[in-house]
Structure formats: structure tokens, C-alpha cells
Amino acid sequence: MARITAGIATSHVPAVGAAIDMGRTEEDYWKPMFAGYEFSKTWMKDNNPDVAIIVYNDHASYFGMDIIPTFAMGIAESFAICDEGYGPRPVPVVQGAPELATHLAASLILDDFDMTVLNVLEVDHGLTVPMSLMFGTPDKWPTKVIPLAVNVVMYPQPSGERCLALGKAIRDAVEQFDEDLNVQVWGTGGMSHQIQGARAGLINLPFDRKFMDDLVNQPEVLQYKPHLEYMIEAGSEGVELIMWLVMRGALGDHVDEVYRFNHVPASNTSVGHLILTPKENA
Amino acid sequence: MARITAGIATSHVPAVGAAIDMGRTEEDYWKPMFAGYEFSKTWMKDNNPDVAIIVYNDHASYFGMDIIPTFAMGIAESFAICDEGYGPRPVPVVQGAPELATHLAASLILDDFDMTVLNVLEVDHGLTVPMSLMFGTPDKWPTKVIPLAVNVVMYPQPSGERCLALGKAIRDAVEQFDEDLNVQVWGTGGMSHQIQGARAGLINLPFDRKFMDDLVNQPEVLQYKPHLEYMIEAGSEGVELIMWLVMRGALGDHVDEVYRFNHVPASNTSVGHLILTPKENA
Amino acid sequence: MKPNFEQFKDIPGTTIFTIEKTRQGYHLNEFCMSLRTAENRVRFLADQRTYLDEWAMTEEQKQAVLDRDFQKMLDNGGNVYFLAKLFASDGLSYVQAVSTMTDMNVEEYTAMMVAGGRNIEGWRSKKERGEA
């Protein structure tokens, strides 16, 4: 049977993608941030999953105004890279995992998650920047991907409870898949940032650190944090952190913290990163 | 406050729309079927709602293969008529109810229904044929409409429990809307029919009648009927009946049966129709 | 809950359109969707082969379209609501197209429907019918 072997959390700042694509990772501004992912790239080489379920949000790159799904899952063979206005990032096409994805989407609908099923999807920096951070710049991505797009841009976003519950349902569904696969779940976005209005540039490192602590140790408390609190304390775009709850829900009650990294700033954003593994026999 | 004053259930056979559009309603084949809706047209004149929430399914007319939402709600000002291959039906454009619709979609997401929000939607026979049956052929539809599209075409469809629960949440949300509006909920599709394969033409009138009885009197039992049972007993397309459960959930525990009509056939389909009102003080 | 794609296989003369079939039938169904505009219907009917070759369909899917073999289209991932755009382009009604998938001609099929439709007795299970 398939099993979830790890959860990854990471910010998905577009400027980080641009820094990689333009070869600026050694510049003074960027070097400390990329240094924080060196451990992770090595760890990933030793723990490369067959499939990564990447929970992310589209930033008006594929979905526009016409149709706004709360939860959408990509079940296609592959996913092209969006042009977000700068031309598409020069990264490999993302390979899908149609068999696990159809099983997963179907399982979730049967568990009363009202999924939107995508036979076509182009993915933006929300999904590709985490891949670049964890895999570097290979010619071909070393893992297959199931994109899970969450609406975090438009209020109302799905509740914290709903996101944690979705993660738990993903865990159950993966364990019911007959093929023997090593599956990771990635939660992307955050941490504190605000990229609009007179309050732009807001960073709240104490909030970010407490969020990481709670995510590791007591996610059941975190699920009741009102979205208004994220918006006030972590900036209007900080509400992206609810996507980390989906990842956490997929890991079971107790986890080991393999790695943690924090850095301010990347562009307008506080960068946070965790590698978690489900605790054995828990 | 807004309130739900009635529920309408009716089949939405495309040939019925064609018969209306081509002026064939007086032909021997069609006359008895249309006669069954005479009561309803008169009743609607006396009970015209400000807004009808029409639960229907798209038949590969607007949504294709690319994106398949489980539950999608149209919040636009108006909805154009699909070309389903014969040219668009010559009926008026459907007027939306953006204020109630945004309130409703937002409420449902806050209640952990993972809605897809539609700022653009074209509607097909699933929505327009019920309107023609209830309103005849006016120059302008006499009510505003909130389309609620349910995936019933692709397995897995949402469960019966989920559909009934969605109806209940719609009821709660409508009652929390501040404007004083008369709102109906329509459940469309069904009854028994199969339009593909060697078993095409299947009709099961005893099933249809029992379904109507249960829908009126004990919907809480009906919600556990497996979709497989609909497919076997009511034909592969009979599973559309789960949309009637959404309507029923929106009416509260007890209802009065104002009207019932049954007719076989319309094209490949068993036609069923109910008008229900919430029981006072129940 | 684990999806059960096998549960439908005992229903006689019936193809249930599953999420798995959206992968198999993707290009066939998208071709059908393209016939929702009058321009495309005209262009398709004027030169069917050329139009079909614009789609990444299998040869079997294309041949089934050319033959208007709706059962074969179902077998290859088609769904009847998509296929409806094809038979609508031909000016056929649902009854005319649907009846071709049965062992009746359209007159016999229509007569069956007027007489109350296909009786479910004997049509619940392949096993029951000795087909499985």
C-alpha cells in the first residue's frame, strides 16, 4: 500500500523563483536564504518520494475570475508552467500521477469533500518555487506531482478545520491505494507577508515561530484560529498558512521535526520551512 | 429576512424543451405531459418567487473535461443560454441574483461546503427546461435565478447525505440574508432513465413513485440510498435524482405535498414533478 | 472511502462514466464539445476526417465517430452528454441516437417507450442474465 512518509512546509515567494532562474542565488541578499535549503536538498536526495501531493494556491495565473474552486485537484499526465506576466519560468514541465490522483480525488469526494477535478491545469510559482527549493535545477523533476489548489485569495477561504480534515482524509485515501508508493504532502505559502496597501511589508516573526511550534505540536488548536487573525497578525497574504494545515493533517497525530528554517526577508515575505515525518507507531 | 417558501422537483428532459420551442406541445405524444404542468403554471403565477435557487446539472454544455466541479454556484448578473449542438434554445437570458448568491456561496463555504464560485456561466436544458415548464414562454423570466450545478455525470457524484446536508445549509443561509425575499429551491433531473447502451430506455415507475413518497415523508432514509442502486433501478442517468435531495433538505423536516405528477415517456425519460411547501411551525 | 470502480460492471448494457474514464475519453469528449458552435459543426460535417485529425484521439475513437458507432465511443471513454453534441450536429434527436445502441430500430424503440419503457425485470444484473 501507499504511505505518507513526510510533510514539507515552505513559503513559495515568486522572487525566489526569479533569483534561481536568473542565477542570483549567490548574491548577498539571497545567499543566506538559499543556504537554509541546503540541508533540505540533501535530505530530499535520500528521501525522494514517488509522488508529492503539493498543496498550493493559484495566484490568478491559471484560474481567473470566471471560476474559483475551493479545492481543486489535478489528475492529468502533466502540467505546463504558467506565464505570470514575465514569461513562464524556465523549469521542467511537472509530471502528474494520474492513477493515484484519480483514486485520491474520488476518495475525497466519497468522503464528502466537494472537490473540483482538473484534467487540465497550468501551475504557477506557488507550486514550482517549492520544487525548485527542494530539488534545485534538474533537467527533469525527480518526482511525480499531484497539485491540490486551494482558494486562499478570495474570502471566504476554507476554514482551518476543513483544511486539517482534508489532510486527514488524504492520509486515509493514500493508505487505501494498492500500489506501494512513497508519498509526501507539501504545504506551501506563507509565512507572514502583505503585498498590498499602506501596510505592505508587514512581517511578524513571533507569529511565524509560534505557528510553526503549534503546527508541529498542537495542530488541533491551530485549526480554530480565525482567518481574521492571520490577516491582522500575519498580513493579508499570511492566510496562505492554512495550506500548511492540510499537510499537517496528512501526517497523523504526532510528528518528528526533522528540520526547521526561518529567514527574513525574501522580497516582501518571511520565509519559513519545515520537514516533518510521522512519528513511528503513533 | 429571506425565507424558503416552496420546493419544486421536476425532470428536465431536453426533448421537452425542443417540443416547446417547436410548438409541438399540442401533439398527441406531448399533450398529456404538458397537461400535467398546467396546475403548476397557475400555481406559480400565485406564488412567484423573487429568487429561485435551481439545482441542476450541466450536461457537457458549459463545463467540459477540463474542469469538473462537484458543487458550483453562479453569482453573475445574468446567464446566457448554451448551444448544445442544436443552436441555443430561443428562451430569454436567465437573470441572476448576485447579492443573495454571493451571500449564499460565502455562507456555504463558511459551513465547510467546498463550493466553486462562478462569475461566468452559460446554462443548459437542465436549468432552462424546468423554467419553461413552470413559466411557459414569457418574453422575460418572471424570477431571478441562482444556478447551483451539481456533478451527477461523473462517478463519484456527491453522496446523498452530502446533498441533503447542502440543502439544509442553504435553508440556514437564506434565513440569514437580511433582505425580505421569497425564495424557492428547485431540484431537477430524473426520474428513471437511461440514454446509453443496450439497456437504454429503462423506466422503473415503482421506483420513481417510492422515491417521491420517501422524498416527501422520510428523506433522512433516502440519503443513504447508494448511487449504485439508482444506477441499477432507475437507469444510469437516474442518479440525477440526488439533486432532488438538495431541494428537499432546504424545506425543513416536514412538508406539505401541494402537487404531484407522473408521466411516461418524454423521449427516453420518466417525467416526475412535485410541488412541496414547508409545513408551518414544523 | 475507497472508490469502487468495479461495482458497476455487473449492470447489463450500461457504461458508467467514472473519473478514470475522463482520462481515457478526454480527447474524444473534447472533440465533441467543440461542436457547440455552428461554425465548427459546419466545418466538421464538410470534412470529417480532417477535422478529427486535429484532435489527439486514438484511431479507434476516430473510426467510431466516422461510423457513428456510439457504443464503441462509450467503450473508448465517451460520455453520452458529450456524444450528444455529435448527434445534434447530425440533426438527430436523443431517441434517434440512443436507440442505435439497443437491438431495436427507432420505431421499435419509440413503441417500447410509449408502452412504458424498458421493463427492468431481467435487466438488473449480468449474472442474473447469464452474461457474466
Next chain:
Amino acid sequence: MKPNFEQFKDIPGTTIFTIEKTRQGYHLNEFCMSLRTAENRVRFLADQRTYLDEWAMTEEQKQAVLDRDFQKMLDNGGNVYFLAKLFASDGLSYVQAVSTMTDMNVEEYTAMMVAGGRNIEGWRSKKERGEA
């Protein structure tokens, strides 16, 4: 649960993009989405007014685009992820564009970020700031 569109109004210098704003900002944001292709970016930059007149935007929305007044675009239903397609067309980074909505220039804004970002103290509530 009744949606609460008022709850965000006390956050200073912040516009929360709600489902209601998807109605108000529809055409403005769709215009921005159109800039996801190089052809459209070239065409827009060559003659901005003509390109904008192809969209059913309000005059205020069009003028805000011409002025690159991102705050005014937000006030008129714009969302920053849509607006990003506009400032990307101009070759601006997020920091360059975002800083224009603050009372700092880009150097000051960048310096603030490098120093740890905008401190939340004093930025939690309009009431607290005496703005409401």
C-alpha cells in the same frame, strides 16, 4: 454561517479581496489576466488606451491602470495577484510595485524589509491608530 464582510474594515492599510469584490473587480481583473501572453503585453504597451477600451471597465478603473495607481485599482475591486500581471508587463518586481502603495520609496521599502520588515506594533487596528 453568515459571512462577515465588515470584519476586515478595521485593519489599517489593507484591502481584503472578498467574493463581493469579484463582482466589482471582474473586468479590471480579467483585463489583467489577459496580460499572461507576450502578444497581449506587447499590444497593450503599444497602445494602452485602445487596449483598455476593449474591456468593460469603469473609466475610474481604466484611469487607475493608466496611472499605475495600484491602491486605486484595489479600491475598485482589483486583487494584487491579478494586478501582478500588469506590473510584470512593465518589468517591475513585486517589491517595486508593492512599495508604491506605501508611503516609502523603493529604497526605503527595501531597507525596511532587510531590517526585518514592517513591525506590526501600531498596525493592528484603525481604531488603535485613531484612523476610525
